Amino acid sequence: MTRGGRGVRVVERSGVWGFFFLLAFIGAAIYFASQSDGRFWTVVLGLLQAIVWPAYLVYHVLESLGV
Numbered sequence: 001m002t003r004g005g006r007g008v009r010v011v012e013r014s015g016v017w018g019f020f021f022l023l024a025f026i027g028a029a030i031y032f033a034s035q036s037d038g039r040f041w042t043v044v045l046g047l048l049q050a051i052v053w054p055a056y057l058v059y060h061v062l063e064s065l066g067v
Contacts, residue, residue: 028053 032046032053049056 025050 028050029047032049033043034046036042036046
């Protein structure tokens with residue numbers, strides 16, 4: 001979109017957080033997969049848990065706070 005000869009420039013600076021979340025996912029995937037018994041579907045379940053582990057964290061924090 002251009003107004004008066006000037007263009008709109010958008011700068012995205014969230015690369016550090018994306019890298020942090022990638023490392024957190026890899027760590028959670030290793031943890032949950034290592035907790036499984038090694039069968040295919042339990043490893044797949046561990047990888048799915050690695051995707052949604054922040055929901056587990058929020059749930060247990062709210063539960064401990066009595067909310």
